[in-house]
Amino acid sequence: MSVLEIKDLHVAIDDKEILKGVDLVMKTGEIHAIMGPNGTGKSTLSAAIMGNPNYEVTKGEILFDGKNILDLEVDERARLGLFLAMQYPSEIPGISNAEFMRAAINARREEEDKISVMQFLKKLDKKMDLLNMPEEMAERYLNEGFSGGEKKRNEILQLLMIEPTFAILDEIDSGLDIDALKVVAKGINEMRGEDFGALIITHYQRLLNYIVPDVVHIMMDGRVVLTGDAELAKRLEAEGYAGISAELGIDYKEEV
Numbered sequence: 215m216s217v218l219e220i221k222d223l224h225v226a227i228d229d230k231e232i233l234k235g236v237d238l239v240m241k242t243g244e245i246h247a248i249m250g251p252n253g254t255g256k257s258t259l260s261a262a263i264m265g266n267p268n269y270e271v272t273k274g275e276i277l278f279d280g281k282n283i284l285d286l287e288v289d290e291r292a293r294l295g296l297f298l299a300m301q302y303p304s305e306i307p308g309i310s311n312a313e314f315m316r317a318a319i320n321a322r323r324e325e326e327d328k329i330s331v332m333q334f335l336k337k338l339d340k341k342m343d344l345l346n347m348p349e350e351m352a353e354r355y356l357n358e359g360f361s362g363g364e365k366k367r368n369e370i371l372q373l374l375m376i377e378p379t380f381a382i383l384d385e386i387d388s389g390l391d392i393d394a395l396k397v398v399a400k401g402i403n404e405m406r407g408e409d410f411g412a413l414i415i416t417h418y419q420r421l422l423n424y425i426v427p428d429v430v431h432i433m434m435d436g437r438v439v440l441t442g443d444a445e446l447a448k449r450l451e452a453e454g455y456a457g458i459s460a461e462l463g464i465d466y467k468e469e470v
C-alpha cells in the first residue's frame with residue numbers, strides 16, 4: 215500500500231497565497247473526490263502535487279510513502295508513480311501520442327524490463343478498444359487538434375497505459391457529453407484496485423454517480439473545509455456551496 219500525504223500545504227503564485235494550508239491523506243485502494251467552487255485552488259493543488267515550478271510551495275509538505283517529494287522535479291514525481299490529467303491538457307506537436315505513452319511507461323521501468331513494441335501495441339489496442347477510441351488517435355501528435363472531449367478521453371488512455379500509483383484527474387468530466395462521461399468513468403473504474411489511488415477534481419456531482427468515491431473533500435478558499443463520504447457530494451448538490459459554507463460559518467459569495 216502507498217500513501218500520499220499533504221500536510222499544511224501553502225502555495226503562492228506570483229507572491230499571492232492561493233493554498234492556505236491544505237491537509238489531505240490518501241491511500242492506494244481509495245478514490246477521493248475534491249469539489250469546490252471556481253478559483254478555490256483545486257488546479258493549484260494538483261499542479262503543486264505534480265511539481266509545476268510556477269507554483270511556489272511556501273509552507274508544508276507532500277509525502278509519498280513518508281518521503282518528502284517537494285524537492286523532486288515533475289519527471290521524478292512521475293517516475294515515483296504520480297500522474298496528473300490536467301484541466302487543460304497541452305498540445306505537443308512533433309510527438310505522437312503512442313510515442314509519448316511508450317516513453318512514459320519505459321521511464322518507470324528498469325533497463326532490462328522495458329516494454330517491447332509488440333507488448334505495447336497489444337496493450338494499446340486493448341485499452342483503446344475499452345475507451346471506444348479510433349486507432350488513428352494513437353498516431354496523431356499529442357493532443358494536437360484533439361477536441362475537448364478527445365483530450366479528456368486521451369488522458370484516460372494515458373492513465374490506463376501508464377498505470378500510475380496515484381492519479382490526479384483535474385476536471386476530467388468538463389465538456390463531456392453523457393456518453394463520453396460514461397466512457398471516462400469506465401476507464402477510471404477499470405483502474406480501481408488496491409494498487410491504485412485517485413484524486414478526482416470535479417465541479418459537479420454527476421461524474422460521481424458513475425465513479426463512487428470513498429472519500430469526498432470540499433475545498434473553499436484554499437483549504438479543505440469538509441471531508442466525508444459519497445453522501446457529502448449529494449448533500450452539496452442539494453445545498454450548494456452557499457448552504458454548506460453557511461453551516462460551516464465560512465464567508466462565501468456566489469459568483470454571478
Ligand SMILES: Nc1ncnc2c1ncn2[C@@H]1O[C@H](COP(=O)(O)OP(=O)(O)O)[C@@H](O)[C@H]1O
Nearest residue numbers: 227228232250251252253254255256257258259
Ligand atoms: N498562473 C496563474 N497566475 C496567476 N493567478 C493564478 C494562476 N493560476 C491560478 N491563479 C489564481 O489562483 C486561484 C485559484 O485558481 P485555481 O487553482 O485554478 O482554482 P480552481 O481550479 O479551484 O478553479 C484563482 O484566484 C486564480 O485566479
Ligand SMILES: [Mg+2]
Nearest residue numbers: 256257258301
Ligand atoms: Mg481548476
